[in-house]
Amino acid sequence: MIRNPHSISVYLLLYKQYHMNFKTLITAFAALLLITSCTTQAPKMYTWGDYSNATYNFIKSHSDADRDALIKTYENIIKKQKGTRKVVPPGIYADYGYLLIQIGQDQKGKEMLEKEVALYPESKVFIERIINNVH
Amino acid sequence: MKKLNLISIVLVVLFLSGCNTTKISRKAAYPEFYSNNLSTILVMPPINKTNKVEAKEFFFTTLNQPLCEKGYYVIPPYLSMEIFKSESAYDADIFIDRPVDKFSNFFNADLVLFTVIHKWEKSAIGGAITVEVEYIVKSAKTNAVAYTRRGTMTLDTSANTSGGGLAGALISMAVTAIKTAMTPHVKAARACNEFTFGDFPAGHYNPSFTNDSTLLSGKPVFKARVRLN
Numbered sequence: 001m002i003r004n005p006h007s008i009s010v011y012l013l014l015y016k017q018y019h020m021n022f023k024t025l026i027t028a029f030a031a032l033l034l035i036t037s038c039t040t041q042a043p044k045m046y047t048w049g050d051y052s053n054a055t056y057n058f059i060k061s062h063s064d065a066d067r068d069a070l071i072k073t074y075e076n077i078i079k080k081q082k083g084t085r086k087v088v089p090p091g092i093y094a095d096y097g098y099l100l101i102q103i104g105q106d107q108k109g110k111e112m113l114e115k116e117v118a119l120y121p122e123s124k125v126f127i128e129r130i131i132n133n134v135h
Numbered sequence: 136m137k138k139l140n141l142i143s144i145v146l147v148v149l150f151l152s153g154c155n156t157t158k159i160s161r162k163a164a165y166p167e168f169y170s171n172n173l174s175t176i177l178v179m180p181p182i183n184k185t186n187k188v189e190a191k192e193f194f195f196t197t198l199n200q201p202l203c204e205k206g207y208y209v210i211p212p213y214l215s216m217e218i219f220k221s222e223s224a225y226d227a228d229i230f231i232d233r234p235v236d237k238f239s240n241f242f243n244a245d246l247v248l249f250t251v252i253h254k255w256e257k258s259a260i261g262g263a264i265t266v267e268v269e270y271i272v273k274s275a276k277t278n279a280v281a282y283t284r285r286g287t288m289t290l291d292t293s294a295n296t297s298g299g300g301l302a303g304a305l306i307s308m309a310v311t312a313i314k315t316a317m318t319p320h321v322k323a324a325r326a327c328n329e330f331t332f333g334d335f336p337a338g339h340y341n342p343s344f345t346n347d348s349t350l351l352s353g354k355p356v357f358k359a360r361v362r363l364n
Contacts, residue, residue, distance in 0.1 A: 045204055045340065055196040055213065056321045060189065085340065089203050091211035098214040122175050122208045125243040130214070 046089035047082045049073055071099065090120055094127060106134050161336050164352035167274050167281035168336035169345070176202055176272070177210045177244035179227040180219055187255040193324035194250055194268070200325065201332045202248075206341025210242045231271070239275030246281060247273045254287070262292040264323045270331055286331050287358045290323045322363055330361050 054073035058066040074096035078088050097112030113131050117124045162169045181194040195216060199209040218241075219225045227249060230238070235247040254267035265287065272282035334353040337343040 045206070048200055052197045052200060052321050052325055056192055059192055059196065059213070059216070084342075089200075090208045091199060091203070091214075094211035095213035098211065098217065102217075116211070120208050122243065123211075126210075126241060 043084050045083045045085045046087075047077065047080055048089065049076045049080070051077065067099070067103070071096070074099075087119060088115075090123075091116070093119065094123060098130070101134055110134060159352050160349050161334060161352045162348035164334075164355075165282050165336050167277070167279060169348050171245070171274070171276065172339070173245040173274065173281070174339045175208045175210065175242075175244045176246045176248055177215065177238055177242045177275075178202075178212055178248050179230065179238070179250075180216065180225050181250040181252055182226075182228045182231065183252045185252055185255040187252075189320065190252045190255045190324070193320050194252060194328070197321060197325035197328050198248065198250065201329045202335070202338075204341075205332060205335050206338030206344055207246075208338075208340070210244055215242065234278050235273050235275055236278070245275055247275055249273070253285075264290045264292060264320070266290065266323065266327050268327055268331070282335065283355060284331050284334075284353060285356050286327070288327050288330060289360045290326055291360060291362045292323070326361050326363055330359060 050073050054066070054070045058070040060066075074092060077092050078096070081088060083089075093112045093116035097109040097116065100106075100109035100112060110131055113127050117127050167173070178195070178198045181191045181198075183191040195212060199212045202209050216225070219227075224230070224238075231249050231251075238244070239247055249271040251269040251271070252266070253269060254265060256265045257263075258265070266289075267285070267287045269285040270283060271280055273279065274281045331353075334351070337345075337347045
């Protein structure tokens with residue numbers, strides 16, 4: 001491999017350089033571990049879109065514009081689920097349905113509430129009570 | 136070379152000690168979750184002890200998301216909020232020391248979450264928000280506290296700017312001011328909740344359900360600096 005003194009010095013030089021790079025690499029690796037170790041996150045199970053902002057804006061203002069924006073947000077969440085479970089997150093159908101009932105869209109609202117029960121049977125007890133109260 | 140060695144050692148020590156200071160498993164810290172099948176959570180309206188009136192809603196609209204991601208069925212928050220309001224129960228502080236069965240039975244919930252916002256302060260310089268929140272989760276069956284943590288979290292809202300010198304600092308301050316004004320505080324509340332619930336035992340919709348018992352729990356009382364994404 002090493003055929004003359006010149007190449008030995010090159011080899012040594014390379015070794016030193018490599019050695020140095022190895023240390024740098026360890027430092028970088030340790031730093032990377034430090035940065036990532038506490039923030040590693042599991043993949044999301046659901047897609048939420050603008051959920052928290054839209055909900056906050058509406059409950060704060062109760063304006064028609066914010067209500068429409070929230071309805072749009074609910075519809076987007078129902079349409080687009082890229083999370084690992086590929087289903088609508090808990091509560092979305094129910095909150096959407098309840099909001100629709102509040103604005104007089106009883107039929108569609110009930111349908112949404114029923115979808116919540118179908119997807120999450122644990123909601124059956126109280127959602128059926130709400131459905132029964134809608135005239 | 137020696138300097139690099141030292142840096143490596145310091146970083147490795149930091150890494151080893153950084154996350155594992157409590158050394159208590161989740162099963163030991165929150166046994167209720169591993170002996171009962173607790174799958175449904177009712178979020179009570181947050182108890183706001185600060186002058187920031189909106190803080191209650193910042194939290195109420197951001198508590199369900201991380202708990203759903205943890206694998207729980209969270210009682211629909213808008214629907215439950217409307218019911219709380221109609222029952223004159225929007226101030227949860229009168230219920231925090233009482234049996235929770237009245238609400239848990241109505242909503243068929245296994246767990247009831249109370250939150251107390253103790254502090255909400257925004258620093259004028261730098262734009263950081265410091266929030267102190269207490270989370271108390273009670274078992275509906277036993278009324279025992281199944282999970283509790285109290286955190287003082289500083290949320291770093293500063294914008295990243297590459298400018299240097301005095302001009303750079305001024306630009307940086309201006310950008311931070313704009314960004315903080317535009318960044319809804321909802322985001323800060325969400326970051327607090329996500330950070331705190333990092334050690335919340337996984338619920339039955341989560342693939343880690345029952346497999347996370349040996350993972351470490353967080354400190355019951357903690358201070359943290361959380362960066363907003």
